[in-house]
Amino acid sequence: MKKLLAFGLFLVFLSCQKDNNEIEYSLPSPEGLIHWDILKVEGENSVNVTDTLILDVYCPRSSSCDYISQLLSDEHGNRILVKAFGNTRENSPCLMFAVPQVLKYEFIPNKRGVYILEFIKRDDTTINFTVNVK
Numbered sequence: 001m002k003k004l005l006a007f008g009l010f011l012v013f014l015s016c017q018k019d020n021n022e023i024e025y026s027l028p029s030p031e032g033l034i035h036w037d038i039l040k041v042e043g044e045n046s047v048n049v050t051d052t053l054i055l056d057v058y059c060p061r062s063s064s065c066d067y068i069s070q071l072l073s074d075e076h077g078n079r080i081l082v083k084a085f086g087n088t089r090e091n092s093p094c095l096m097f098a099v100p101q102v103l104k105y106e107f108i109p110n111k112r113g114v115y116i117l118e119f120i121k122r123d124d125t126t127i128n129f130t131v132n133v134k
Contacts, residue, residue, distance in 0.1 A: 023076045023079060024081075025081045025083055026074055027072055030072070033070065034087055035083055035084070035120075035122055036059050036083075036084040036085055036086040037060055037084070037123075038057060038084050038119045038127060039059065039060055039100055040057075040058045040127065041056070041057050041058070042055065042056045043055035043056055045130060046133070046134060047107070047131060047132075048134050049110065049133055050108065050109070050110065052107070052108050053107045053109075054104050054106055055104070055105045055129065056103075056105075057084065057104075057105050057119065058101075058102055059084050059086065059103060060100050061097075061098060061099060062096075062098055063088075063095065063097065064095040065088050065092050065094035066101075067087065067088075067101070068085070068101050068103060069085065069086055070084070070085045070086075071084050071105050072085065073117075078114060078115045078116065079115070079116050079118065080115060080116070080117045080118065081118050081120060082118065082120065084103065109131070109133040112133050114130060114132055114133070115130070115131045115133060116128055116129075117129040
């Protein structure tokens with residue numbers, strides 16, 4: 001009977017733990033901006049504690065009127081969710097070209113370890129970028 005009770009408590013404990021996959025981006029969209037797509041992320045994969053790591057984040061544009069103005073991050077320990085936000089200028093003359101806009105994302109870790117930066121694309125898939133902090 002004690003083993004059955006212990007097993008039952010173990011199952012309850014497991015069901016109460018939050019899976020990392022259940023963590024969601026919880027910050028609101030900035031006023032006047034929409035969630036923008038991300039094509040790729042480039043940069044170094046290691047940095048020292050309290051140093052600044054700068055990553056290049058490539059966002060698509062369909063014309064010169066598209067602009068991406070913010071990268072906002074939502075931190076959950078060593079897992080950081082990042083979204084790009086932008087919009088399209090209305091009533092402006094636009095050149096029709098599709099050159100991606102490159103934004104700089106600054107990451108300043110405050111402790112050692114492995115960090116997963118998840119850049120959330122418009123379709124809610126992610127580009128995962130792993131950073132080793134020494």
